Amino acid sequence: MKTATVTDSTRVDPSATPPTELVPMRYPGRRLAALLVLLVAASLGFSVVTNDNFEWPVVWEYLFNPEIMAGLRTTLVLTGVSMSLGIALGIVLAACRMSENRVLSSLSGAYLWFFRGTPLLVQLIFWFNLSALYPRLSLSLFGGPEIVGAATNGVLNLWAVAIIGLTLNESAYMAEIVRGGLLSVPKHQSEAAIALGMNRWLTFRRVVLPQALRVIVPPTGNQVIGMLKHSSLVSIIALADLLYSAQLIYSQNFRTIPLLVVISLWYLVCTTVLSYAQSHIERHYGRGVHGGAQRPGGLAKLRALGSRLSQRSRSNDNPTPA
Amino acid sequence: MSATTSVPDGTDTPTADPIVRIIDLHKSFGPVEVLKGVDLEVHRGQVVVILGRSGSGKSTMLRCVNHLERPSRGTVVVDGEVIGYRIKGDKLHELSPSAVAKQRTRTGMVFQAYNLFPHMTVLENLIEAPRRVKGVNKAEAVKDALQALEEVGMAHKADVYPSTLSGGQQQRVAIARALVMKPSVMLFDEPTSALDPELVGEVLNVMKRLATSGMTMIVVTHEIGFARGVADEVVFMSEGRLVEKGPPSQVIDAPVHESTRLFIDSIL
Numbered sequence: 001m002k003t004a005t006v007t008d009s010t011r012v013d014p015s016a017t018p019p020t021e022l023v024p025m026r027y028p029g030r031r032l033a034a035l036l037v038l039l040v041a042a043s044l045g046f047s048v049v050t051n052d053n054f055e056w057p058v059v060w061e062y063l064f065n066p067e068i069m070a071g072l073r074t075t076l077v078l079t080g081v082s083m084s085l086g087i088a089l090g091i092v093l094a095a096c097r098m099s100e101n102r103v104l105s106s107l108s109g110a111y112l113w114f115f116r117g118t119p120l121l122v123q124l125i126f127w128f129n130l131s132a133l134y135p136r137l138s139l140s141l142f143g144g145p146e147i148v149g150a151a152t153n154g155v156l157n158l159w160a161v162a163i164i165g166l167t168l169n170e171s172a173y174m175a176e177i178v179r180g181g182l183l184s185v186p187k188h189q190s191e192a193a194i195a196l197g198m199n200r201w202l203t204f205r206r207v208v209l210p211q212a213l214r215v216i217v218p219p220t221g222n223q224v225i226g227m228l229k230h231s232s233l234v235s236i237i238a239l240a241d242l243l244y245s246a247q248l249i250y251s252q253n254f255r256t257i258p259l260l261v262v263i264s265l266w267y268l269v270c271t272t273v274l275s276y277a278q279s280h281i282e283r284h285y286g287r288g289v290h291g292g293a294q295r296p297g298g299l300a301k302l303r304a305l306g307s308r309l310s311q312r313s314r315s316n317d318n319p320t321p322a
Numbered sequence: 323m324s325a326t327t328s329v330p331d332g333t334d335t336p337t338a339d340p341i342v343r344i345i346d347l348h349k350s351f352g353p354v355e356v357l358k359g360v361d362l363e364v365h366r367g368q369v370v371v372i373l374g375r376s377g378s379g380k381s382t383m384l385r386c387v388n389h390l391e392r393p394s395r396g397t398v399v400v401d402g403e404v405i406g407y408r409i410k411g412d413k414l415h416e417l418s419p420s421a422v423a424k425q426r427t428r429t430g431m432v433f434q435a436y437n438l439f440p441h442m443t444v445l446e447n448l449i450e451a452p453r454r455v456k457g458v459n460k461a462e463a464v465k466d467a468l469q470a471l472e473e474v475g476m477a478h479k480a481d482v483y484p485s486t487l488s489g490g491q492q493q494r495v496a497i498a499r500a501l502v503m504k505p506s507v508m509l510f511d512e513p514t515s516a517l518d519p520e521l522v523g524e525v526l527n528v529m530k531r532l533a534t535s536g537m538t539m540i541v542v543t544h545e546i547g548f549a550r551g552v553a554d555e556v557v558f559m560s561e562g563r564l565v566e567k568g569p570p571s572q573v574i575d576a577p578v579h580e581s582t583r584l585f586i587d588s589i590l
Contacts, residue, residue, distance in 0.1 A: 199419060
């Protein structure tokens with residue numbers, strides 16, 4: 001058979017067989033861009049390492065400093081507690097928001113409007129100064145006789161102010177995330193559960209929530225990472241978190257930059273671990289959605305590992321020609 | 323109250339032969355009246371096919387049988403029990419959601435869009451309700467589930483997630499999921515309408531076998547062939563009313579009513 005001899009054309013003679021070997025398109029611009037970016041990044045890295053003002057020896061000196069460690073612990077506890085409470089309160093708020101009870105849904109809406117509409121920093125300072133507004137916290141209805149009560153400053157220590165401030169703010173965001181997740185589950189799903197005789201609680205817990213979590217988990221992961229960083233705002237009320245611990249140290253020795261590098265490294269370590277955990281949780285709730293024909297039980301995982309190892313050894317035996 | 327105190331305070335009505343009784347059923351969505359007084363009786367082992375144009379109220383009627391829709395007026399009795407209400411004196415008092423949930427185990431429903439739970443494997447889909455609603459132990463639930471899957475020819479797919487199955491396979495699993503609850507009557511809401519044409523047959527075959535085994539079935543469908551071959555009774559609905567009722571040879575092949583004739587002509 002005759003092959004096409006006309007070069008550099010998309011036309012082919014009806015009697016000829018076009019060639020079958022394919023040559024992919026090349027994009028020299030992409031390589032050039034990559035090269036430029038790499039150059040910039042490398043020179044930045046070089047300057048970071050060689051610039052003496054970073055004072056790397058000081059960074060290493062303070063990396064595991066006991067006060068920094070205590071600050072790190074405070075930041076982690078603050079993040080964990082505020083986030084857990086924020087999620088719990090967020091679920092309640094989302095349930096109220098979606099309730100058919102108009103009073104509940106509009107009160108929940110007003111809450112979101114206020115706590116999402118004012119800056120977290122302002123809210124924290126506000127809670128810090130609550131005693132100016134209400135010197136005494138007491139339980140009574142419409143200014144009636146006090147049932148229980150105590151001085152505001154006695155009840156609200158720094159920890160309580162920080163946790164209340166972060167939690168209330170977080171719950172407003174979580175409420176919207178939870179609501180979005182619940183709305184993402186098609187109505188047909190709960191109908192199918194109900195038709196099987198499942199009651200509303202079973203339907204919610206076993207059918208709606210697990211599917212909603214697939215949508216809820218990724219943004220919640222972002223919120224946790226955000227919370228870890230936003231918790232540094234509590235340094236403004238002098239709670240000794242990671243940032244405030246560093247501030248205490250550099251206000252005495254004036255090594256501002258290296259100490260900021262120290263805490264930045266710790267923030268990065270934490271956010272990296274959290275991102276890793278998040279991707280694992282996401283995979284769990286994504287089951288049944290992204291392909292994955294068989295449920296990966298212990299055996300299946302072993303088998304997959306085995307085949308991967310044997311493939312590797314095979315490719316080592318016969319290295320592919322370059 | 324004095325004249326009606328003899329009526330027992332409970333959901334049990336004197337048993338009648340029909341397994342499903344629909345009495346003067348009305349349903350409105352806002353200003354739109356979808357059902358305008360429907361009466362129907364379905365006897366044990368009967369297969370009743372409901373035909374009608376979309377919007378004629380057939381799905382709504384079916385969804386009233388297991389109280390997925392709350393009737394605006396009228397009564398549905400399944401297996402001698404009023405669905406969704408308790409008779410107190412001369413009035414029907416609404417039952418709590420959990421009491422209605424319990425009643426729904428008497429009816430199995432198959433939906434147009436299968437509605438399998440995507441986050442559970444096929445087997446998990448089947449054992450969920452028996453275990454959590456009926457309290458069946460796991461070993462027994464799994465045994466029942468595998469048997470039901472065997473009956474619909476899906477036992478080999480017990481451990482996969484629904485998203486990996488074809489529409490026809492998913493619908494067969496959905497039928498098995500309803501069957502493991504051992505319902506008195508099976509409700510099919512356009513079970514083949516979402517399927518590619520080549521997959522319709524496998525689902526209809528499962529339904530035929532089910533009918534042969536003596537299951538009571540109410541089927542909303544456009545599959546005239548199925549109606550002709552399997553139905554004991556065909557019902558034609560139009561504009562919220564039951565227009566014509568009888569054996570398939572009559573309703574499909576020799577319809578009396580003008581609207582039935584027009585409909586049959588349009589889909590044949």
